Amino acid sequence: MSQYYVGILILICINLLAVLGLSLMTGFTGLFNFGQAGFLSVGAYTAAILTTQYEVPFIPALFAGMIVSVIASFFIGYPTLRLKGDYFAIATLGFSEVVRLLVENLEKITGGSRGIPRIQTYTSLPFALGASAIALWLVANYVRSRHGRSCVAIREDELAAESIGIDSFRYKQIVFAINAALAGLSGGLLAHYVGFIQPSMFSIIKSTELIVMVIFGGMHSLTGADFSAIVLTSLPELLRTAQAWRLVAYGVLVVLIMVARPEGLMGSWELTPANVKALFTKKREE
């Protein structure tokens, strides 16, 4: 397999990690996180600073990035997740701007807008594949656990969920922390795949792309999230010429999906052996 396709596969795995977290939040819990790039940035910078300046080994540096990202999620979640209204969405959007500001202005630590060059490219295809497979397995199990069911209940009707004893604030914070950990990992892997990081890699465009992936595949389906992470990561890479119009099309796509088919491509269908079997038996009966 040529280096080019290996690269695309690694990028798919990296994006998938961030999309899984976002799908858990936006799709399954109904929390709109508009600042995912901020968490990627925190993970990427923490891991990259540790490996380039302090010679920390790759895997502990990744974990450190995840931990810092989770800590950040508590700072945003604690004041806003208790409140009704759009406080949370506004705070996440603000968070990614704060991270960008800090990264651009704390030049001694982050290299300012020039970023951090010469990061060792530790992220290999087996490593990225392994990390995203484990994350997918964990998230899929989480969704089917008591926790995951509680999250769906909160999404559907928070008041009703609370009245049957679900502590919605706690579950929201847990989901937010999981998302932050996955995003931090994704950022760390990205930094050590590309070999350099700059603030412009973690702009609002990045948050937007990740949200589009979640919505396109189907907000209530992890299969959909996987599918769109694969398609929407590889398509723009293969169709380099239409780059400028890509975001215009994304905007139209998001509105169209919300207007015509808000459940996205997959709806809540999941690729499980039982569901696949059901699909085929139904066809035979027809």
Added chain:
Amino acid sequence: MNTILQQVINGVSIGSVYALIAVGYSLVYSVLKFSNFAHAGVLMVGSYLGFFALTLLNVPFWVALFLAIVGAGILGIVNERLAYRPIRIRDAPLLYLMISSLGASIFLENFIIVTIGPTFRTYPDVFPIAPFRVGDLSIGRLDIIIFVIAAISMALLTWIIYGTQMGNAIRATSYNMRVASLMGINPDLVVAIVFFLAGASGGLGGVLFGIKYTVWPGMGILTLKAFIAAVVGGLGSLPGAVLGAMVLGVTETFAAAFVSSAFRDLFSYALMIIIILVRPGGLMGTVTGDKA
């Protein structure tokens, strides 16, 4: 003392621009209960309309202002028709409206980038730049003019919302859309008018901001300031949005003048987080809970 007074005037001037944008956002929020991210795109398009009216059509400033306001207002209506109404009439979750508005915002910003270009553009000098001098205090002429225009439009908007039959209908709809429609108020008409008013005030804010600074496709990020102003003042409250915007404007200019202009925005976010922690309903709002 003089520097402090000057900073207050600067702060109030930029605060009045934030207020215009925040009022548009709050109007929509108070009626439809979702954060309209597309407000960013509408104000940016309004700012571009004003810019091109001045540079390409060579019309006088007031005509350009009028074109920008009306254009942005109409864009607001179109935006609602295409992106929100189909979702609204289905009674779908509010999350869908917010996501759709995000899509509209992405579309508008990137459409302008592709068609007009990503560069920063500067408005021609529409007003003399020489500052007013009061004693040994010098006040930017532009700051005063921006403040006056913003104040007049805000007064007009206040009159529309609190002094007219239509305003009554808007306030009734924001209180309870279903009951208001039982009272003979056409909710679709009210929503259309709300989006026109929101777009128009956003467009005006965009033009004023463009005159003071520059115009570029990403200037919609300015709505983040409007969100913060609205949260500080109380989500969905119009007087709150104005108050929040003023507090935000003054905080920012003081932070820029006395601490560091690079970290100016950090103070805005810090202000928002403090308000959420100490007084979650905002300065003038109330904390709302779910009703069964």
